[in-house]
């Protein structure tokens with residue numbers, strides 16, 4: 001899929017939101033990719049994740065034992081990408097703020113690809129890599145649907161992005177006036193009680 005085809009799937013689902021958003025990293029942005037509005041549609045999700053699975057295969061990473069995704073956003077694309085790769089999918093979820101593989105066993109040395117929905121700073125992906133390495137997994141790569149950093153994010157392992165879409169993000173104490181004038185909302189699940 002081309003970058004424009006990937007972005008069209010998001011645009012057609014009404015998933016490219018404009019306003020003032022607090023991102024999971026704490027950065028602020030005038031654009032939010034509300035992936036849940038894409039994952040509402042099984043056909044769109046299948047199209048995107050089939051293409052991501054092909055890109056993962058083309059990356060030549062060798063045998064893959066498991067896909068693991070960070071909840072919540074990674075759950076649906078992780079499952080669907082795993083389906084196209086023919087491997088099982090697990091997820092990590094936050095417990096006391098830390099990603100944990102609460103419901104599954106990870107065999108020592110298992111070869112894992114992490115599937116994320118969106119990468120902005122790479123923070124959530126790095127947290128996922130750390131949690132899986134601590135269990136003895138070999139993390140081959142992170143794969144995501146959209147890399148908002150335009151290739152700049154450090155996920156601590158190779159990053160396979162279906163599309164890059166560079167979107168501005170600002171430190172909260174350095175906002176452009178037109179962004180500061182809008183009320184801020186935080187759509188993601190980090191820090192929710």
Ligand SMILES: O=P(O)(O)OC[C@H]1O[C@H](OP(=O)(O)OP(=O)(O)O)[C@H](O)[C@@H]1O
Pocket residue numbers: 023024025070071072073074116117118119120121122123124125187188189190
């Ligand atoms: O690269 P980063 O700077 O970490 O940003 C990207 C992360 O932000 C979102 O998750 P969020 O924590 O908002 O919660 P969600 O998965 O429940 O949407 C998204 O699903 C990624 O996991």
Ligand SMILES: O=C(O)c1cc(=O)[nH]c(=O)[nH]1
Pocket residue numbers: 022023024025031032033034035073118119120121148188
């Ligand atoms: O950085 C984030 O938290 C983030 C950005 C985005 O566009 N979409 C999303 O789900 N999370």
Ligand SMILES: [Mg+2]
Pocket residue numbers: 070071072073074124
């Ligand atoms: Mg997430």
